[in-house]
Amino acid sequence: MALLSNTAVLLGKELRTEFRSRELLTTTVVFILTIVVLFSFTFDPSVSESRRFGPGLLWLAFLFAASLMLQPCFLREQNNDTLSALRLSVNDPFAIFLAKLAANTLFLLFTQVLLLPVFSILYNVPVLAAFPQLVLVMFMGSLGLSVTGTALSAISAQARMRELLLPLLLLPLLTPVLIASTEATAALLVPNPAMRWDWMGFLLAFDVVFLTALWLFGEYLLEE
Amino acid sequence: MTLPAFSPTGIRFENIDKRYGGLYALRRVSLEIAAGECAVFAGRNGSGKTTLLRIAAGLARPSAGAVSFLKSSGESDGTPSPAGFVAHATMVYDELTAEENLVLFARLQGVAEHAARADALLREVGLAERRNSLVRTFSRGMRQRVAIARALLNEPAVVLLDEPTTGLDPQGASWFAQTLRRLRDSGRTILISLHGESEVSSLATRAIRLDAGAVVADTRTGANFRSILAFANA
Numbered sequence: 261m262a263l264l265s266n267t268a269v270l271l272g273k274e275l276r277t278e279f280r281s282r283e284l285l286t287t288t289v290v291f292i293l294t295i296v297v298l299f300s301f302t303f304d305p306s307v308s309e310s311r312r313f314g315p316g317l318l319w320l321a322f323l324f325a326a327s328l329m330l331q332p333c334f335l336r337e338q339n340n341d342t343l344s345a346l347r348l349s350v351n352d353p354f355a356i357f358l359a360k361l362a363a364n365t366l367f368l369l370f371t372q373v374l375l376l377p378v379f380s381i382l383y384n385v386p387v388l389a390a391f392p393q394l395v396l397v398m399f400m401g402s403l404g405l406s407v408t409g410t411a412l413s414a415i416s417a418q419a420r421m422r423e424l425l426l427p428l429l430l431l432p433l434l435t436p437v438l439i440a441s442t443e444a445t446a447a448l449l450v451p452n453p454a455m456r457w458d459w460m461g462f463l464l465a466f467d468v469v470f471l472t473a474l475w476l477f478g479e480y481l482l483e484e
Numbered sequence: 485m486t487l488p489a490f491s492p493t494g495i496r497f498e499n500i501d502k503r504y505g506g507l508y509a510l511r512r513v514s515l516e517i518a519a520g521e522c523a524v525f526a527g528r529n530g531s532g533k534t535t536l537l538r539i540a541a542g543l544a545r546p547s548a549g550a551v552s553f554l555k556s557s558g559e560s561d562g563t564p565s566p567a568g569f570v571a572h573a574t575m576v577y578d579e580l581t582a583e584e585n586l587v588l589f590a591r592l593q594g595v596a597e598h599a600a601r602a603d604a605l606l607r608e609v610g611l612a613e614r615r616n617s618l619v620r621t622f623s624r625g626m627r628q629r630v631a632i633a634r635a636l637l638n639e640p641a642v643v644l645l646d647e648p649t650t651g652l653d654p655q656g657a658s659w660f661a662q663t664l665r666r667l668r669d670s671g672r673t674i675l676i677s678l679h680g681e682s683e684v685s686s687l688a689t690r691a692i693r694l695d696a697g698a699v700v701a702d703t704r705t706g707a708n709f710r711s712i713l714a715f716a717n718a
Contacts, residue, residue: 345575347542348543349593
């Protein structure tokens with residue numbers, strides 16, 4: 261119970277500080293918008309090309325946006341050494357990870373849902389027919405990005421060359437999530453959309469494995 | 485300041501080593517600080533003062549040895565660190581108000597009636613009128629007051645202060661000395677590392693000097709006591 265209540269309190273703090281500063285959301289929304297608009301005007305893809313390349317483009321944009329979003333996740337806890345204050349205050353450090361993970365997933369999902377209509381208009385790909393399924397795929401993919409990225413953000417925040425380290429560690433680890441998310445998204449953008457439960461199962465397994473690892477070893481990631 | 489009741493608690497360091505790679509930050513430090521003592525740690529930069537306090541707070545794990553907290557009977561109470569910690573950094577969020585910061589940490593620590601506790605502490609540190617201001621709009625001294633209030637939220641029996649008056653103006657340092665006096669007189673155990681604060685160091689009941697991670701002097705009275713404090717003020 262203490263874990264859940266501490267997580268809820270910390271998630272409230274994450275949301276409050278973000279909606280006050282709007283640092284992460286502004287950066288990621290502008291970044292993804294730029295990529296989607298730029299590619300649309302550069303390649304001027306047909307509908308069939310959009311259906312083939314669109315999902316990959318979307319998830320690549322989400323990946324880079326996620327790496328921008330995840331970088332300051334633990335870094336800004338170091339400004340005033342607030343991470344130490346959190347460690348002294350919570351019984352289970354997993355609450356700190358859970359709150360950051362939940363906040364990152366929400367921010368990423370918010371960005372994605374905001375960008376889907378823009379993608380649909382610019383690339384002439386209807387998304388309304390399978391919108392709920394798309395949101396589910398994006399949720400599972402975002403969870404995968406966030407759970408891995410939150411753990412690596414904690415590691416890289418304490419390292420030298422931290423700006424370089426996070427993408428270096430993140431990109432190879434997230435390749436399976438990207439493949440699964442792209443395949444599941446592609447199957448929902450065709451004229452007869454269908455949910456690819458095999459890829460969804462893969463995403464679920466990835467999320468569970470990394471979440472368990474974070475629960476088991478997260479405490480060590482926060483140690484000095 | 486009216487401080488709530490707590491159980492007097494001492495602290496024991498047993499053969500503490502702390503290594504970073506091949507570098508020793510602390511070397512075989514053994515100390516017992518009795519409940520109610522106000523111990524000043526003096527020493528040059530890099531002598532291990534901050535590391536020792538962070539180990540006592542539970543923020544760093546010793547490479548060897550153990551830290552235990554002692555009840556008045558002298559037995560270890562076996563609990564995690566019951567200490568409040570004030571460090572160089574304020575350990576509060578700039579993007580939250582003073583009140584939001586205190587309520588946040590009070591809720592995380594499971595403090596009963598967290599809003600009332602935050603309110604009482606804001607009054608005690610003289611920030612009641614700025615309770616709704618973001619911490620980033622505060623001066624260094626005001627931030628430090630929030631930091632001290634945060635450290636006292638869960639009524640700690642042991643207070644760890646790592647160069648707490650760094651960056652404070654003379655008025656702020658004087659306020660801090662008065663606060664420290666009240667904490668000491670309430671019977672709390674205080675460990676404080678100092679760097680040139682004469683008003684604060686005059687409140688010490690024990691002076692310990694560290695050099696290259698080892699305790700090189702430890703005294704309660706006499707000329708050596710004054711020389712160690714003089715070193716803290718150098």
